[in-house]
Structures are given as structure tokens and as C-alpha cells.
Amino acid sequence: MALNPNDLYDIRSLLSEEERMIQDAVARFTDEKVIPIIGEAFDQGRFPKELVPEIAAMGLLGSSLPEEYGCAGLNGVSYGLICQELERGDSGIRSFVSVQSSLCMYPIYAYGSEEQRRKYLPGMARGEIIxxxxxxxxxxxxxxxxxxxxxxxxxxxxxxxxxxxxxxxxxxxxxxxxxxxxxxxxxxxxxxxxxxxxxxxxxxxxxxxxxxxxxxxxxxxxxxxxxxRLPNVKGLKGPLGCLTQARYGITWGPIGAAQACLTEVVNYTKDRILFGRPLAANQAIQVKLADMARRITLAQLLSLQLGRLKDAGNMQPTQVSLAKWNNCRMAIDIAREARDILGGAGITTEYCPIRHALNLESVITYEGTETVHQLVVGRELTGINAF
Structure with a gap:
């Protein structure tokens, strides 16, 4: 029985039925609505805001917040899968949802007054307030x-x-x-x-x-x-608490970008004929593809366990830093390698790797650079703050 190239360890089997349904719904949205237009939107430097009403109608904004505020009340793993499938389309779409959900709706819910929650969260969930x-x-x-x-x-x-x-x-x-x-x-x-x-x-x-x-x-x-004023928090723990929520989603998002790049180059190397045989028949290409699949698999396992820790109430910021560091590095390396395999064709947005590679330059930087997250892990190991 052939394995799924984007899920060699059958991680999907570890998901609940609801989690699989959510992933499938967002995957369809990405395939049908995002991917057909995103290359042109990237070229134009335009955020496709026409997608926002459907994103909201699917319950993807503030998806982990309680239903009493008009939100979907989903678990953390479901939110991660949403981020993964959206970023398979483009980091910009996932960033929009991350900011709305984790950096804006979450602090109103966690640090705001009940009046503020009632005033803003339902409209934000509907995409009427950005x-x-x-x-x-x-x-x-x-x-x-x-x-x-x-x-x-x-x-x-x-x-x-x-x-x-x-x-x-x-x-x-x-x-x-x-x-x-x-x-x-x-x-x-x-x-x-x-x-x-x-x-x-x-x-x-x-x-x-x-x-x-x-x-x-x-x-x-x-x-x-x-x-x-948000009345229920003072100090850096307020914004840092928001960033932990957003960084969690970012650990999932780059997996989707990497999967898109792997799919693109697997198909390309099977069809591209050089020196009388498919490019995929070369050992050097197969080693590169295998390494991509290995790194994606490790990232999937890392984020899934992080999600289970989050849903159990046991997720720690250092664990988020480790996953953000690993998964962003994984994805940007795969996007760059995929661009190289595509040769000259890889520099156009007709293929996704150059777009993902450029986007991931931001993703690996924002909400904590790679070095910051390395130092967070180092501090956990040694007990010494080296910032």
C-alpha cells in the first residue's frame, strides 16, 4: 500500500474524526480558493481580502475561543491544522488568520473585560472587525x-x-x-x-x-x-502570552509550505526528462526528496505532540520555541532546495517554492527570530540567560 508522500508516518491516523474533518475542509478551501489566485496576488503585492468572508464563515477566526463569543470552540490541534493548510496556500493567508485569532482576539478574551469581549469578539469572528x-x-x-x-x-x-x-x-x-x-x-x-x-x-x-x-x-x-484598556494584565507577560499562542500556530504553518514545495518538485521531477530519463530517476534527486520527507515528518510529530500538550494545559513557552525554530528552519531549507531542483523555472511564481521561500524569510524572523528561540532553549538547558 503506497504511503502519502506528505504523511509518511500516517500522522493523520492520530487525529480525531473532528480534527480530520476540519483539516479536509480547510484543505479544500486552500485548493479551490487560495492556490488559483495566490501567485497573481503575490505578484501584485495584494492581500486577497475577498477571501475573508469565507474564512470567517468557516469559523477559522478565533477558532479556539468559546462559542459564547461567536467562535468555533475548537481544540489546539485543530487550530494547528488550520494554520498548516492555510500556509500550504500562502504564509500571508495564514498570517492574517494568526494575527486576527492569536494576537487580537486572544488578548481581548484573556486580558479584556467582559464588556470588551461582547463588544468585539463576535464581530471579529464574523470578519466584520479586523x-x-x-x-x-x-x-x-x-x-x-x-x-x-x-x-x-x-x-x-x-x-x-x-x-x-x-x-x-x-x-x-x-x-x-x-x-x-x-x-x-x-x-x-x-x-x-x-x-x-x-x-x-x-x-x-x-x-x-x-x-x-x-x-x-x-x-x-x-x-x-x-x-x-485591557484591565486584566500588566507587564511583558501580556504581549508575550499572545506571542506564545501565535507562535504555536506558526509551528504548524511552515509544515504546509514545505508540503506544497515537496509536492511540486516530486511532480516536476517525474515529468522533467533530462539525459533521456526522468529527473526523479537520479540518485541525487531522490536523496534530496527523501530528506525533505524526513524533515517534514519530524516537524509533523513535533507540532502534533505540542498540540496535545497545549490541549492538556501543559504546553510551555520553551517547547513552542523549539518547534518554531525547528519547523521554520525545516521549511525554508526545503523551499530553497525545491527552488534549486526546479532550475530556471523555479524563479517564477508559476511554481510555489520561490514564493514560499521568500515568505519564510519573514516567518523565520517574526515573532522571535531563530536565534531568539535557540537562546530560549539554551536558557532552559543551562538556567543562564544569555540574551
Whole structure:
């Protein structure tokens, strides 16, 4: 019985019936709606926002949050599978869902008031309210504690000044979850589009995540009421808690990108005839394909176990760092190797590896660079902080 090249260890058999149904539904959506248009969208530098209503109708926004807020109430493994299948289409589509779900809806649910949950989460689940996450600053990068954006209390209001950079969904967003330094430490605020002094400026000339909106956010004496402050968290644990949720999804997403690249080159090397035989008949090619399958299999097992730990309430941030580091490195290496196997054809977006390789340059960098996650694991092993 032939094995599935993208699932050599039959990991699908370890999924529940509901998890398999969710994976299949998102896979169909990716095959039918994303893949036919994403190459052109990437070429144009355009986020295909026409897909958002169907993404929302499928319950993919805030999918792990409770049904009482209009969400699907799915488990962590299901969310991971959603990320995997969406990124098999494109990292930009998965990034949109990750930001909306893990970086915007999650903090409102986890750190917000009940009034804030009722006000925003149902509309966000329906895709009627889009969010962005304002943490990274122009000078900050991997050191979020070095935060210059600040919020000052003024009577019953807060006045925010500062800037954020590399913000996914920034110019699409109706609300921004903004983290700012206050006299009581870092706190989160919900800033609505159109608030005087709040401006989003789209970042152009990107060579990565071209089918995604990336922006700078600027705050010039932005005044908001205290009711827009997230009341249930203070300090870096707030934004870092959000990032742990998003990084978890990112451990799954690159698996999909790598699977897309492997599928592309397996088919290509069977059809491409060089020196009188298929390219796939060469030992060098088979060794490369086998190594891709090996690395994808290891990544699948890593993320599935991480998902089971998450659903059991036992997932630790260091475990997320290990999987994010491993799986992003796996995927970018496979995308680059696949591009090479395609030869000259590999530099066009008619084939997916160059697009995935360029996207993964961002994925391996954002929400913790590879080096940051290596140091997180090193700190766990030694007990010494080397940052």
C-alpha cells in the first residue's frame, strides 16, 4: 500500500474524526480558493481580502475561543491544522488568520473585560472587525522591553504617543491592540480606526509576504477612555502570552509550505526528462526528496505532540520555541532546495517554492527570530540567560 508522500508516518491516523474533518475542509478551501489566485496576488503585492468572508464563515477566526463569543470552540490541534493548510496556500493567508485569532482576539478574551469581549469578539469572528497587534517598534526588534511607545493617564483617559513597525493587517484593521509603557508597566489598549492622532501607513517594496498587508502605526496624542484598556494584565507577560499562542500556530504553518514545495518538485521531477530519463530517476534527486520527507515528518510529530500538550494545559513557552525554530528552519531549507531542483523555472511564481521561500524569510524572523528561540532553549538547558 503506497504511503502519502506528505504523511509518511500516517500522522493523520492520530487525529480525531473532528480534527480530520476540519483539516479536509480547510484543505479544500486552500485548493479551490487560495492556490488559483495566490501567485497573481503575490505578484501584485495584494492581500486577497475577498477571501475573508469565507474564512470567517468557516469559523477559522478565533477558532479556539468559546462559542459564547461567536467562535468555533475548537481544540489546539485543530487550530494547528488550520494554520498548516492555510500556509500550504500562502504564509500571508495564514498570517492574517494568526494575527486576527492569536494576537487580537486572544488578548481581548484573556486580558479584556467582559464588556470588551461582547463588544468585539463576535464581530471579529464574523470578519466584520479586523484587528492588528502593535508591539514591535522601529528600534526594538527582539527586545520588546525596550519600548518607547507610552501611555499617560489624563483624568479618565489615556494619551498614547509612539510608533509601531512591521504590523500585519495594519491598514486593514478596524482596531489595534497596542502595547505601551505606563507608570505601572506595560499595558494593552484597544485603539479603534479613526481615533484622532492614530495613523496606519502601509509598507511597500516588500519581497516577502507580498500577499499580506504590513504597516507602520503612528500615535500622536491619541486619546482613548480607560474602558479601552485591557484591565486584566500588566507587564511583558501580556504581549508575550499572545506571542506564545501565535507562535504555536506558526509551528504548524511552515509544515504546509514545505508540503506544497515537496509536492511540486516530486511532480516536476517525474515529468522533467533530462539525459533521456526522468529527473526523479537520479540518485541525487531522490536523496534530496527523501530528506525533505524526513524533515517534514519530524516537524509533523513535533507540532502534533505540542498540540496535545497545549490541549492538556501543559504546553510551555520553551517547547513552542523549539518547534518554531525547528519547523521554520525545516521549511525554508526545503523551499530553497525545491527552488534549486526546479532550475530556471523555479524563479517564477508559476511554481510555489520561490514564493514560499521568500515568505519564510519573514516567518523565520517574526515573532522571535531563530536565534531568539535557540537562546530560549539554551536558557532552559543551562538556567543562564544569555540574551
Amino acid at each position: 484587528g492588528c497587534f502593535g508591539l514591535t517598534e522601529p528600534h526594538g526588534g527582539s527586545d520588546p522591553a525596550n519600548m518607547k511607545t507610552h501611555a499617560k493617564k489624563d483624568g479618565g483617559d489615556w494619551v498614547i504617543n509612539g510608533a509601531k513597525m512591521w504590523i500585519t493587517n495594519g491598514n486593514l484593521a478596524d482596531i489595534a491592540i497596542v502595547w505601551a509603557m505606563t507608570d505601572e508597566g506595560i499595558q494593552g489598549f484597544i485603539v479603534e480606526k479613526g481615533t484622532p492622532g492614530f495613523v496606519a501607513q502601509e509598507i511597500k517594496h516588500k519581497m516577502s509576504l507580498r500577499a499580506s498587508v504590513t504597516s507602520g502605526l503612528f500615535f500622536d496624542n491619541v486619546r482613548i477612555p480607560d474602558s479601552q
